[in-house]
Amino acid sequence: MEPRGPDIGVDELQLAARNSGMPLEALDWPVTPLGLHYLLIHYDIPRVDASTWSLEIDGLVDRPLTLSLDDVRARPSETVAVTMECAGNGRARLEPRPVSQPWLVEAVGTAEWTGTPLRALLEEAGLRDDAVEIVFTGLDHGVEGGVEQDYARSLSIAAASRDEVILAYEVNGEPLPPQHGFPLRLVVPGWYGMTNVKWLARITAAAEPFSGYQQAEGYRMLRNADDAGEPVTRMAPRALMAPPGFPDFMTRRRFVARGPCPIRGRAWSGHAPITQVDVSADGGRSWHPAFLDDDDLGRYAWRGWSWTWEPDASGDYELWCRARDAAGNEQPEIADWNVKGYANNEVQSVPVTVR
Amino acid sequence: MEPRGPDIGVDELQLAARNSGMPLEALDWPVTPLGLHYLLIHYDIPRVDASTWSLEIDGLVDRPLTLSLDDVRARPSETVAVTMECAGNGRARLEPRPVSQPWLVEAVGTAEWTGTPLRALLEEAGLRDDAVEIVFTGLDHGVEGGVEQDYARSLSIAAASRDEVILAYEVNGEPLPPQHGFPLRLVVPGWYGMTNVKWLARITAAAEPFSGYQQAEGYRMLRNADDAGEPVTRMAPRALMAPPGFPDFMTRRRFVARGPCPIRGRAWSGHAPITQVDVSADGGRSWHPAFLDDDDLGRYAWRGWSWTWEPDASGDYELWCRARDAAGNEQPEIADWNVKGYANNEVQSVPVTVR
Numbered sequence: 001m002e003p004r005g006p007d008i009g010v011d012e013l014q015l016a017a018r019n020s021g022m023p024l025e026a027l028d029w030p031v032t033p034l035g036l037h038y039l040l041i042h043y044d045i046p047r048v049d050a051s052t053w054s055l056e057i058d059g060l061v062d063r064p065l066t067l068s069l070d071d072v073r074a075r076p077s078e079t080v081a082v083t084m085e086c087a088g089n090g091r092a093r094l095e096p097r098p099v100s101q102p103w104l105v106e107a108v109g110t111a112e113w114t115g116t117p118l119r120a121l122l123e124e125a126g127l128r129d130d131a132v133e134i135v136f137t138g139l140d141h142g143v144e145g146g147v148e149q150d151y152a153r154s155l156s157i158a159a160a161s162r163d164e165v166i167l168a169y170e171v172n173g174e175p176l177p178p179q180h181g182f183p184l185r186l187v188v189p190g191w192y193g194m195t196n197v198k199w200l201a202r203i204t205a206a207a208e209p210f211s212g213y214q215q216a217e218g219y220r221m222l223r224n225a226d227d228a229g230e231p232v233t234r235m236a237p238r239a240l241m242a243p244p245g246f247p248d249f250m251t252r253r254r255f256v257a258r259g260p261c262p263i264r265g266r267a268w269s270g271h272a273p274i275t276q277v278d279v280s281a282d283g284g285r286s287w288h289p290a291f292l293d294d295d296d297l298g299r300y301a302w303r304g305w306s307w308t309w310e311p312d313a314s315g316d317y318e319l320w321c322r323a324r325d326a327a328g329n330e331q332p333e334i335a336d337w338n339v340k341g342y343a344n345n346e347v348q349s350v351p352v353t354v355r
Numbered sequence: 356m357e358p359r360g361p362d363i364g365v366d367e368l369q370l371a372a373r374n375s376g377m378p379l380e381a382l383d384w385p386v387t388p389l390g391l392h393y394l395l396i397h398y399d400i401p402r403v404d405a406s407t408w409s410l411e412i413d414g415l416v417d418r419p420l421t422l423s424l425d426d427v428r429a430r431p432s433e434t435v436a437v438t439m440e441c442a443g444n445g446r447a448r449l450e451p452r453p454v455s456q457p458w459l460v461e462a463v464g465t466a467e468w469t470g471t472p473l474r475a476l477l478e479e480a481g482l483r484d485d486a487v488e489i490v491f492t493g494l495d496h497g498v499e500g501g502v503e504q505d506y507a508r509s510l511s512i513a514a515a516s517r518d519e520v521i522l523a524y525e526v527n528g529e530p531l532p533p534q535h536g537f538p539l540r541l542v543v544p545g546w547y548g549m550t551n552v553k554w555l556a557r558i559t560a561a562a563e564p565f566s567g568y569q570q571a572e573g574y575r576m577l578r579n580a581d582d583a584g585e586p587v588t589r590m591a592p593r594a595l596m597a598p599p600g601f602p603d604f605m606t607r608r609r610f611v612a613r614g615p616c617p618i619r620g621r622a623w624s625g626h627a628p629i630t631q632v633d634v635s636a637d638g639g640r641s642w643h644p645a646f647l648d649d650d651d652l653g654r655y656a657w658r659g660w661s662w663t664w665e666p667d668a669s670g671d672y673e674l675w676c677r678a679r680d681a682a683g684n685e686q687p688e689i690a691d692w693n694v695k696g697y698a699n700n701e702v703q704s705v706p707v708t709v710r
Contacts, residue, residue, distance in 0.1 A: 008363035008364075008367075008368050009363075011605050011606055011607075012363075013363050013371070013447060013457060013459065014459060014606075014607050015605075015607075016368070016371040016372065016457075017371065017376040017457075017458065017459045017460075017461045018376055018378040018379070018461060018607075020375040020376075020394075021372040021373055021375075023373040023396060023399070023400060023534075024373070025399040025400050025402075026400065026533075028402050029402075029533075033532050033533050033534070034389060034390055034532060035389055035390035035392075035394075035532050035534055035535075036400075036532075036533070036534055037390075039375075039390075041378060042604050043601055043602055043604065044378070044380040044598075044601065044602060045378060045380050045381065045391075047380075047383050047384075092368060099605075100605070102368060102371075102372075103372065104368065104369065104372045106372045106373060141601050142601045142602045142603065142604055143601070143602070143603040143604065143610060144603070144604040144605070148601075148610075177388050177389060177390050177391075178381075178384075178388050178391070179378075179388070179390055179391055180390075243399075246398055246399065246496045246497045246498070246503075247398050247399060247497050247498070248497065248498040248499070249397050249398065249497055249498065249499040250366050250370075250454075250455065250499070251366055251369075252366075252369050252370075252373075255498060255503075
C-alpha cells in the first residue's frame with residue numbers, strides 16, 4: 001500500500017509546492033485550525049479590494065442584483081460546519097498516476113463557514129422558470145487544457161436551492177483570508193472542493209447546461225480518453241486516522257510502544273451519514289469496528305471515531321481504516337482507476353513499528 | 356533553469372504533501388497573510404494545552420524560572436517583522452538532488468511576531484558566566500537520522516542576546532496557531548527557519564556547545580560525507596518575483612500581453628540590508644537594476660522591488676532576478692552543491708510567454 005506508479009515529475013512538484021495538504025495530525029481538531037485546511041488553487045490567488053468588489057446576479061432573473069460585501073453581510077446569516085475534500089485527493093496513489101496535483105490523502109479539512117443562503121438571493125432576484133442551471137464565476141484567471149478562462153462551475157437549480165448552500169464571507173469566525181476566496185465564496189456542503197467557487201464575482205441563471213472547461217472537461221470521471229464520463233459531485237466516503245505515536249521525519253513511519261494504543265480519526269461522506277468505521281492492524285485480513293463519536297458539528301462535517309489497538313508483539317504493522325455510509329457506500333481497498341484521478345477513496349494505510 | 360535531477364520519490368512526496376510553500380503571488384503582500392506563510396514541520400504538530408504548559412529556564416542560571424503563558428505575556432513586549440526562509444529552500448533545484456523536503460523556491464514568508472525579548476529573561480534568570488550556549492527545546496518529538504529526539508537547537512550567548520531575539524506568542528496580531536508553535540516559539544530574525552524553535556518548552560544555559568542532532572548532524576553545509584561542515588545560520592540573499600500575468604494550471608508558465616509589464620517582487624538577506632536587485636528578461640545575458648521600495652517593515656523583513664519589462668516581440672522568455680546585500684553577498688546563477696541541500700539561493704527563473 002505504498003504510493004504506486006512512476007516518480008513525480010517537475011510539473012507535479014511545482015503544483016505540490018504551491019498547494020497545501022492538511023498534516024494528518026490535524027485530524028485531532030474537530031474544526032481544522034486556519035492555515036491547516038487543505039488548499040487547491042488552480043491559477044493565482046486574486047488580490048481583491050472589498051471596497052470596489054461587487055457580486056453580480058444576472059442571466060434569467062427578473063431583477064438583476066449588484067451587491068456590495070456590506071449588502072451581502074446585511075442579509076440573514078447562517079453558519080455551517082463543512083468537511084471539504086479535493087476531488088483529486090488520493091490521485092498520487094492511482095496507477096498509472098494521472099498527472100496533476102499529486103495528492104496522497106491530505107487534501108481535506110473542516111471549517112465553519114458563515115454566510116447568507118443562496119436560495120433567498122435567487123428568490124430576491126426573481127429566478128425565472130426557464131433557468132436550468134446557475135453558473136458561478138470566480139475572479140481567478142488562467143489557462144487550463146489550452147483554454148483561457150475565469151474559473152467557473154455550475155449547479156442545477158435543485159442543487160443550488162438546497163437549504164445548506166451559502167455564500168460565505170467568514171471562516172471559523174474570521175473574514176475569509178485571501179486563499180479561501182476573499183471576500184466571498186460559494187459553499188456547497190457535501191460536494192467535492194471544486195464546487196465551492198472562491199473569489200466569487202458573478203452568479204448567472206442560464207437556459208442551458210454550462211459547457212465551461214471546469215464542467216465539461218474537468219471534474220468528470222472518465223474511464224478512458226473517449227468516455228464522455230459522469231460529473232464529479234458528492235464526496236465518496238473516507239476515514240482517515242491521525243497516525244499514532246511519533247514519526248520518522250523522512251519516511252513518516254510511526255513508532256509506538258507496546259501496550260494499548262488509542263487510534264483516533266474522522267470519517268465523512270457527501271452521500272449520507274457515516275454509519276461504520278472499521279480498522280485493521282494486519283493489512284486488511286481482519287477488521288474491527290471503531291467507536292463513533294457523538295459529534296455536534298452537524299450533518300456536513302466529519303464524524304470522529306476511535307479504536308484501541310493492542311499489539312501483542314513488537315514488529316512492523318500496517319494500520320488501515322475504512323468508512324461506510326448510510327447509503328451503503330464503502331471505501332474500497334483499491335479504487336477504480338479514472339483518467340483524471342478523481343475520488344480515489346481507497347483505504348488509508350499507515351505503517352507503524354511497535355517497539 | 357527547469358528543476359534538475361531525478362524524479363521525486365515517495366518519501367519526498369509525503370513530505371511535500373504535509374509541508375506548505377508560499378504561493379508566489381503572495382509576494383504581493385508585505386506581510387504574508389496567515390495560512391500562506393511557508394511551513395516545515397519535522398515531526399507532528401503537538402497539541403498543547405496552554406493552561407498546563409510552562410516554559411522552564413534552567414541550566415547554568417542562578418535563579419531557574421518556570422513561567423506560565425500569562426507570565427510570559429506579562430513581560431515587556433515587542434513586535435518585529437521577520438522574513439523567514441527554510442534552510443532547505445531551493446533544495447529540489449540542486450543536482451544531484453538531496454533527498455528531503457523537495458522545496459523549489461516557495462519556502463518563505465514574512466510575519467509580524469509579538470513576544471518578549473529573550474535577553475531580559477536570561478538576565479532575570481541570572482545567566483552565569485560559565486554558560487557558552489543556550490539550548491532551546493520544543494515539544495515536537497520524532498526520529499531523524501535514526502535518533503529519537505525532541506527538536507532542539509542552540510545559539511551562542513552572543514547570538515541569543517541580540518536585541519531582536521524574542522519569544523513570540525502572537526503572529527500578525529493573533530495568538531500563534533498550532534502550526535506556528537502555539538503557545539510560544541523562539542524568533543531569531545535574519546536566521547534560517549530551523550533556528551526559530553516552535554512549541555518551546557525549555558531554555559537551558561549550557562557549559563558546552565550543544566551536540567544534539569539538529570545542531571551537530573542536521574543543518575550543516577557539508578561538501579561531502581566526510582566533511583565536518585559549517586553550521587547553517589543566516590539567510591543568504593534572495594530575490595523572488597511575483598510571476599506576472601496569469602498561469603497555465605499544469606506548467607505554471609505565465610502569459611502576458613505585449614506592452615509594458617510591471618514586475619514586482621521582494622528580496623531579503625540575513626547578513627545585511629538589500630542594496631540591489633537586478634532583473635533579466637533574456638536568461639541572464641543582460642541585467643537591469645530594479646527600483647527598491649522605501650519599505651517600513653524594518654531591518655529583518657524583505658524589501659519590495661519593481662521593474663517594468665517592455666517585451667518587444669511575442670514569444671517565450673525567461674525572467675530572472677537576483678539580489679545583492681550590503682555585505683557584498685550576491686545570488687549565484689548556480690549555487691555550490693552541498694550534501695543536505697541547504698541555502699540554494701540560485702536566481703529564480705520564471706518562464707513567460709508574450710502573446
